[in-house]
Amino acid sequence: MRDGIDASVTAEPLLQMAADFYRWRTVLFAIELDLFTVLGAEPATEPAVRQRFGLDERGTRHFLDALVSSGLLDRTDGRYAPTPLAARFLDSRTASHLGRFLGQADARWARIGEGLRSGAPQNGARATSGLFTGQHRDQAAWRAYYGGMDALNGPSGAALAQVFDWSSVKRVTDVGGARGNVCAELVRAHPHLQATVFDLPPVQAVFDEHMVELGLEGRVGFRAGDFFTDPLPASDAVVFGHVLHDWGVEERRILARKAFQALEPGGVALVYDTMIDAELRSRPNSLLISLNMMLCTPGGSEYTPAEGGTWFTEAGFDTVESVPLVNDDVLLIARRSPA
Numbered sequence: 001m002r003d004g005i006d007a008s009v010t011a012e013p014l015l016q017m018a019a020d021f022y023r024w025r026t027v028l029f030a031i032e033l034d035l036f037t038v039l040g041a042e043p044a045t046e047p048a049v050r051q052r053f054g055l056d057e058r059g060t061r062h063f064l065d066a067l068v069s070s071g072l073l074d075r076t077d078g079r080y081a082p083t084p085l086a087a088r089f090l091d092s093r094t095a096s097h098l099g100r101f102l103g104q105a106d107a108r109w110a111r112i113g114e115g116l117r118s119g120a121p122q123n124g125a126r127a128t129s130g131l132f133t134g135q136h137r138d139q140a141a142w143r144a145y146y147g148g149m150d151a152l153n154g155p156s157g158a159a160l161a162q163v164f165d166w167s168s169v170k171r172v173t174d175v176g177g178a179r180g181n182v183c184a185e186l187v188r189a190h191p192h193l194q195a196t197v198f199d200l201p202p203v204q205a206v207f208d209e210h211m212v213e214l215g216l217e218g219r220v221g222f223r224a225g226d227f228f229t230d231p232l233p234a235s236d237a238v239v240f241g242h243v244l245h246d247w248g249v250e251e252r253r254i255l256a257r258k259a260f261q262a263l264e265p266g267g268v269a270l271v272y273d274t275m276i277d278a279e280l281r282s283r284p285n286s287l288l289i290s291l292n293m294m295l296c297t298p299g300g301s302e303y304t305p306a307e308g309g310t311w312f313t314e315a316g317f318d319t320v321e322s323v324p325l326v327n328d329d330v331l332l333i334a335r336r337s338p339a
């Protein structure tokens with residue numbers, strides 16, 4: 001140790017962070033080219049890729065092979081084709097395409113300094129009222145957002161179907177349930193459930209499309225409304241999935257009260273979000289996603305399970321427990337007393 005410097009500490013972690021950034025910029029450029037769609041239609045050699053996209057000879061081979069080593073392209077006999085991961089999520093001909101959703105994150109993260117200096121979102125959302133209504137987005141961007149939700153909540157929905165005991169629940173309402181992806185997981189795993197998505201009126205169009213894609217037309221209900229101004233449907237269970245983190249603390253308290261009012265005695269509110277740990281250090285993705293919420297929303301952030309529990313006990317819930325759900329998601333189970 002010299003002058004407080006520990007010579008055994010190497011720069012490797014920092015260099016790895018830089019390499020992760022290089023990889024991500026490489027993937028985003030491939031998305032910008034729509035490379036995975038073109039190669040999905042017809043695998044091609046490196047010279048053919050160069051010619052097709054007007055790329056220079058110098059970097060193209062390593063560009064393609066960096067995508068191979070990142071698990072997004074396969075190379076067989078010198079021809080490049082998307083892996084199953086890229087074919088499912090980065091081919092713009094598919095309903096599950098995430099390219100535009102991921103590109104939107106790039107634009108707002110380029111403005112993290114502005115976000116931190118001003119505390120204001122950096123995606124064009126100026127006011128709470130404009131956050132989800134599409135006022136600040138074009139139709140394609142708005143649709144890409146709802147498609148992106150499916151990728152984020154698919155694993156959460158599958159886990160929610162398993163982690164919680166649904167046997168005593170009949171009516172479940174997924175509040176802010178978007179395209180019905182989570183309700184689809186619930187009704188498939190528990191056919192006795194009557195599931196309803198409660199979301200803003202324009203969302204019904206993308207909900208209907210998704211139910212057709214999943215072969216679940218008529219199986220999940222849709223109730224159009226505004227969760228701040230309209231009552232929630234009477235339910236035995238309400239789900240708030242990746243919803244509370246979109247809003248400031250006062251709005252979260254309102255939603256907890258709305259849930260309490262909608263539930264029968266003995267009912268349950270199920271809340272999942274990418275929650276942060278009490279010490280604010282051991283879940284780095286959650287802290288970064290919290291910054292992402294700052295860049296996306298006027299008041300949103302991630303929160304700890306204890307903070308979340310407080311809003312629900314203040315609203316009248318009897319008990320709140322937290323359990324790990326999947327990936328970085330934590331589930332709060334808030335129970336209304338049976339009496």
Ligand SMILES: C[S@@+](CC[C@H](N)C(=O)[O-])C[C@H]1O[C@@H](n2cnc3c(N)ncnc32)[C@H](O)[C@@H]1O
Binds near residue numbers: 175
């Ligand atoms: C971040 S998405 C979460 C989607 C889904 N629950 C999930 O787990 O991914 C937030 C959802 O809340 C809906 N939403 C936002 N404001 C709303 C409001 N005032 N009333 C009803 N739904 C609203 C949005 O349309 C969107 O579907």
